[in-house]
Structures are given as C-alpha cells and as structure tokens.
Amino acid sequence: MYKSKITGVGHYVPENVVTNHDLSKLMDTNDAWIQERTGIKERRHIKKGDGNSTSVMGVKASKIALERANLTPNDIDMIVFATLSPDMYFPGGGVQVQEMLGMRTVPALDVRNQCSGFVYSISVADQFVKTGMYKNILVIGAENHSGGLDFTTRGRGVSVIFGDGAGAVVVSRSDDESGILSTHLHSEGKHKDELALDGPSTGYWVPEIIEDNPQENIPYYPYMNGQFVFKHAVVRFAEVINEGLEANNFTANDINMLIPHQANLRISQFIQKKMRLSDDQVFNNIQKYGNTTAASIPIALSEAWEAGKIKDGDLVVLAAFGSGFTWGSVIIKW
Ligand code: ACO
Numbered sequence: 001m002y003k004s005k006i007t008g009v010g011h012y013v014p015e016n017v018v019t020n021h022d023l024s025k026l027m028d029t030n031d032a033w034i035q036e037r038t039g040i041k042e043r044r045h046i047k048k049g050d051g052n053s054t055s056v057m058g059v060k061a062s063k064i065a066l067e068r069a070n071l072t073p074n075d076i077d078m079i080v081f082a083t084l085s086p087d088m089y090f091p092g093g094g095v096q097v098q099e100m101l102g103m104r105t106v107p108a109l110d111v112r113n114q115c116s117g118f119v120y121s122i123s124v125a126d127q128f129v130k131t132g133m134y135k136n137i138l139v140i141g142a143e144n145h146s147g148g149l150d151f152t153t154r155g156r157g158v159s160v161i162f163g164d165g166a167g168a169v170v171v172s173r174s175d176d177e178s179g180i181l182s183t184h185l186h187s188e189g190k191h192k193d194e195l196a197l198d199g200p201s202t203g204y205w206v207p208e209i210i211e212d213n214p215q216e217n218i219p220y221y222p223y224m225n226g227q228f229v230f231k232h233a234v235v236r237f238a239e240v241i242n243e244g245l246e247a248n249n250f251t252a253n254d255i256n257m258l259i260p261h262q263a264n265l266r267i268s269q270f271i272q273k274k275m276r277l278s279d280d281q282v283f284n285n286i287q288k289y290g291n292t293t294a295a296s297i298p299i300a301l302s303e304a305w306e307a308g309k310i311k312d313g314d315l316v317v318l319a320a321f322g323s324g325f326t327w328g329s330v331i332i333k334w
Pocket residue numbers: 028029030033034037038115156157158160161195224225226227228229230233262263264266267291293321322323
C-alpha cells in the first residue's frame with residue numbers, strides 16, 4: 001500500500017463582488033437578515049463576458065495547484081472534478097479541464113455529491129494513489145451558482161447563500177509519514193428532497209412542467225428546507241469529524257486546522273462550540289464568498305495555506321455535509 005499526500009493547493013474566484021446590499025436591489029432582502037442568519041457579507045458572481053465558467057474557473061485554480069506541486073499537466077494521471085453546476089448537463093467538467101489543460105488522454109471523473117463533492121473526490125483520489133494505480137491526481141471543486149439561482153423575492157431563501165468559485169489540489173504518491181491518513185464517507189438518501197434541484201433530469205417530464213407553470217420559465221431552481229438542513233448538518237459534521245479523529249487515535253485537541261465546508265457561518269460556529277475548538281483551530285471565509293458548495297473546502301484550504309495557517313506536520317481536518325444527504329471527513333497530517 002502506498003501513501004498519498006496533498007502536494008499543491010490553489011483557488012480562483014471571479015472578480016465581481018456582489019454584496020448583500022446589491023442583492024437587496026433585486027429582491028426583498030437586506031444585509032442584516034443575511035448576515036445574522038448566515039454570516040455572509042458578500043459573494044462572487046461570474047459576470048457575463050468575463051470568460052469564466054465552472055470548468056474555466058477549475059482550470060485557473062488547477063494551474064496554481066499544479067505550479068505549487070511543481071508539476072505540469074502532463075504529470076497528471078487522472079482528474080476528479082466535483083461540481084453540481086457543470087457547464088453542460090453532460091459531459092461533465094473533468095473532460096473540459098482535460099482539454100483546456102492540453103492533458104494526455106487521462107481519465108476524467110465527475111463527482112456529483114454537492115457540498116460533500118470535494119471530500120468524496122479526495123477520497124476517490126486517495127484510493128487510486130494508495131493502491132498504486134496512479135501517482136498524481138488533480139482534484140477540483142468548482143461551481144457557477146449565479147447562473148442557476150432565482151434572484152427574485154421568490155428565491156431569496158436560497159439565492160442569497162450561494163457564490164461562485166473554484167479550488168483545486170494535487171494528490172500525489174508520497175514516501176514520508178505525512179499525508180492523507182483516512183477518509184470517512186456517508187449518505188442518507190431518505191432526505192434527498194430536503195435540498196434538491198429536480199431538473200433537468202431524465203426523471204423530470206418537461207412537458208408536464210411547462211403545463212404546470214404556464215406563466216413562468218421552467219423552474220430549474222434549487223429547493224432547500226433550511227431549518228431541517230441546519231439541524232442535520234450540525235449533528236453529522238461533529239459525528240464524522242469525531243469518527244475520523246477516533247480512527248487515528250486523535251482528539252479534538254489535536255486539531256491544528258479544521259476546514260469545514262462553508263455552508264453557513266452559524267453551522268461552523270455551532271460545530272466549533274460543540275467540539276470545544278478555539279478560533280485558531282477553525283478556518284472560515286464564507287463571509288467573503290458565500291457557500292460555494294464543492295468549491296468551498298479547496299478555496300478555504302488554499303487561503304488558509306497562503307495565510308501560513310497550515311504548516312508541515314499540522315493535523316488538518318476537512319469536513320462536509322450537504323444535499324443527499326451526504327457527508328464526510330478527511331484526516332490529514334500536513
Ligand atoms: N431575506 C429576508 N427575508 C428572508 C430571506 C432573505 N434572503 N429568506 C427568507 N426570508 C424570510 C422568510 O420568508 C421568512 O419570512 P416569514 O417569517 O414571513 O415567513 C423568514 O425570513 C424566516 O425564514 P426561515 O427560512 O424560517 O429563516 P431561517 O431562520 O431558518 O433562516 C436559513 C434561513 C439561513 C436558510 C437557515 O434555515 C439556515 O441557516 N439553514 C441551514 C441551511 C444552510 O445553511 N444551507 C446552506 C446550503 S446547504 C449546505 O451547504 C449544507
């Protein structure tokens with residue numbers, strides 16, 4: 001069995017800053033409501049004509065991660081791309097990255113696990129590296145939410161929360177003791193309708209939708225039962241972090257940096273309190289970017305690393321919870 005390690009991290013967010021005040025011009029909302037409920041002050045949105053898309057942002061983040069790993073696209077043996085908002089319904093974002101980076105005909109796999117997508121993707125990459133099948137895997141989380149949200153008062157419960165961006169890491173074969181120690185994944189499909197987007201899908205009968213909504217566009221907008229999601233998130237986050245710690249004989253005290261999926265600042269604060277972690281042990285940047293689902297962990301990881309908050313030998317924990325429900329954690333000795 002080989003060992004695996006994150007050897008490079010990178011992120012990219014669009015330049016266009018959208019504040020809570022900007023949103024209040026589009027819908028009946030306000031800065032106080034959004035900040036109090038979510039902690040979000042602003043987010044980034046792709047702007048028409050800025051050349052960005054989910055896969056383009058993924059490529060920008062990947063180039064930084066590759067450079068920091070001292071690798072070129074030619075060194076990569078596989079792409080794992082996590083997104084719920086690919087440029088095309090199919091094919092996925094992975095093949096677009098393969099083309100844009102001019103890579104060999106390496107496998108490209110899209111992971112559809114929403115907010116947990118990046119944690120699931122790291123776990124997939126980890127298995128391929130540890131079995132010895134591949135040496136270097138590019139793992140990307142990227143989202144273009146702004147292209148698919150309802151920015152009228154009807155959609156305000158969801159659309160104020162999400163933002164656009166991308167993060168990427170390189171998972172490589174490693175010889176030393178540090179690296180990815182373990183990954184822990186779960187799902188509970190009975191809650192699939194609590195945070196979901198019905199279409200487009202083959203189980204979604206478009207003529208019926210048009211018939212049911214004669215006055216409106218086809219409602220391809222996500223639905224979220226916010227309070228239900230909140231209650232499950234705080235339980236599952238703590239559970240899966242503890243599962244990972246226990247599997248490696250660590251306790252919460254040993255954590256140098258917890259990077260939770262940036263779902264909502266209140267969720268992160270709740271977990272921090274529940275696990276008795278100090279402010280220095282938890283990284284949050286949802287205030288600036290909103291919830292970028294599969295991109296939130298690699299963006300936060302990259303920012304924390306750039307700020308010198310993650311050092312060699314640190315115990316770094318990644319944890320996510322999201323639609324499905326799906327959840328998971330990654331335990332890393334950096
Ligand atoms: N601005 C102003 N008012 C709003 C807005 C808005 N953007 N959105 C909803 N409201 C109104 C509602 O219409 C409602 O009005 P009413 O009382 O007249 O009916 C009122 O505010 C309260 O609405 P609730 O949905 O009950 O508000 P709540 O306090 O539950 O906050 C929130 C909503 C922020 C979504 C909360 O439930 C939450 O934090 N949920 C966790 C889910 C989450 O964070 N999801 C992130 C994505 S999922 C993930 O990443 C895991």
